[in-house]
Amino acid sequence: MYRYDELDQALVDERVAEFRDQVRRHLAGELSEEEFRPLRLRNGLYIQRHAPMLRIAIPYGLLSAQQLRALAHITRRYDRGYGHFTTRQNLQLNWPALADVPDILAELARVQMHAIQTSGNCVRNVTADHMAGIAPDEIDDPRPYCEIIRQWATLHPEFTYLPRKFKIAVTGSAEDRAASEVHDIGLQLRRATGGEIGFTVRVGGGLGRAPVIGQVIREWLPVTDLLAYLEAILRIYNLHGRRDNIHKARIKVLVKSLGIERFRSEVEHEWQAGRACAAQLSASELERVRGFFRPQAYESLSNIDVASGREPPFQAWYRYNTRPHRVPGYRAVLVSLKAHGAVPGDMTAGQMEALADLAERVSFGLVRSTHTQNLLLADVPQHRLHEVWQELLSLGLAMPNIGTLTDMIACPGLDFCSLANAGTLSVARQIQERFDDLDYLYDLGEIEIKMSGCMNACGHHHVGHIGILGVDKHGEEWYQISLGGSANGFTALGEVIGPSVPQPEVAITLERIVETYRELREDGERFIDTVRRIGIAPFRERAYALHPAAA
DSSP states (O other), X not given: OOOOOHHHHHHHHHHHHHHHHHHHHHHTTSSOHHHHHHHHHTTTEEEOSSSEEEEEOOGGGEEEHHHHHHHHHHHHHHSSSEEEEOTTSOEXXXXXXXXXXXXXXXXXXXXXXXXXXXXXXXXXXXXEOTTTTTOTTBSSOSHHHHHHHHHHHTTOTTSSSOSSOBOEEEEOBSSOTTOGGGSSEEEEEEEOTTSOEEEEEEESOBOTTSOXXXXXXXXXEEGGGHHHHHHHHHHHHHHHSOOSOGGGOSHHHHHHHHOHHHHHHHHHHHHHHHTTTSOOOOHHHHHHHHGGGOOOOOOOOOOOOOSTTSOHHHHHHHHHHEEEOSSTTEEEEEEOSOOTTSOTTEEEHHHHHHHHHHHHHHSTTEEEEOTTSOEEEEEEEGGGHHHHHHHHHHHTOOOSOTTXXXXXXXXXXXXXXXXXXXXXXXXXXXXXXXXXXXXXXXXXXXXXXXXXXXXXOTTOGGGSSEEEEEEEETTEEEEEEEEOOBOSSSOBOOXXXXXXXXXXXXXHHHHHHHHHHHHHOOTTOOHHHHHXXXXXXXXXXHXXXXXXXXX
């Protein structure tokens, strides 16, 4: 993983000192809330329903065991003993005291972490495929490019006050595990017939109030022009993006209003005009950064049959919670943060510490966060998988449900967020209780549920096979359900099936939907494929059969 040099460390340390003084002045009444707001936002600090919320950056989802232990210590000392992993691969603290935030940032700086640009109208944490560097289908490792973009974007003077927040994702595989097509910029690595590496660039994707799938602005971008082209896109956005209406300030609105052809023309002109003096990504710099992500010191191992003859619970865990690795004798292990009865994405300090210890023993001391709110041990020798399973089982981190209906994405909702219209955590528990039979989940197969408490779509509900959106109806919590969304391989936005349903009836409505699927599916057909084949009408009819009030 990337290690700070003296310049990196000095920048982060000085940022902590700067914010410490800003907090002191705010608490002393020398800075008004209006003056303090943009300062705290650029240090990852929000004011939520009950307390401040601090969002900690985990660049492209990569953590060392030392960093995970530091997060555990911070959650125990300054919060309530747990943290929440998000869809941007970050960690959020929900209960820090404002006066303690500078101390938290200082503790993070000691382990080469920070909260810079995890909020505010700037380039946010750059995300990547959690299988980066180990995926059998990978064209090139996206992490070096993510790190280069991170360094370029951090405190970039020209792009610190954009019209609105800005999100970039990089994927290096044909299977888009980074949801890159619903980002402001999505970069997909490609290999030309001659072997040269470059990018397909998409722009204008995003969820929220007006969900949009990004459009290709350039089919082929040479690696050397990566930063120059990103600069051109951001300059056009900075120049033309709206600042008079927060709901129309995202780049997706600009791309739609100008049209992709005009937007492309403006970007190309800006790129060509400034190409002579623009930042170029040299081969030597790429090689320097790539050096931080060299393959691990793998043993010479062979693939073995790990599951045969083992107890059924281990076989289920192996099937659902592990993934193929490009190196023989190894496998990637998904650590489920979706145990039934638990809050999706939450992890206790004790679990963090124990996982850090386990990572040092079996996975080169590294842990990854995923945009699906789970964690990953990327490099586990196959002969140690049973041992890993046993330890994760004892920690409550081995729920064998990855890719199933209860492996749901959920934002914190009304329980924490001041923007939310409805709760998500109680609905998640309702779904977990209704679908607690693992054999039934396995029969249903791959189903992605994504749930948001408001239209800001932090839970990515627009691209869930089943999307759930909380809405407020005269002070009561109701939920709008959509079907057919996807962000992996074939990106699509879900279609709302009908009127919202009351909170107590969400799970039973989902049960009617999946039972319709069981009746109408063809052999081997996934839920999403059935929805695409027959449309949403049969699901709508069944979902509202016993909902006269909703219908």
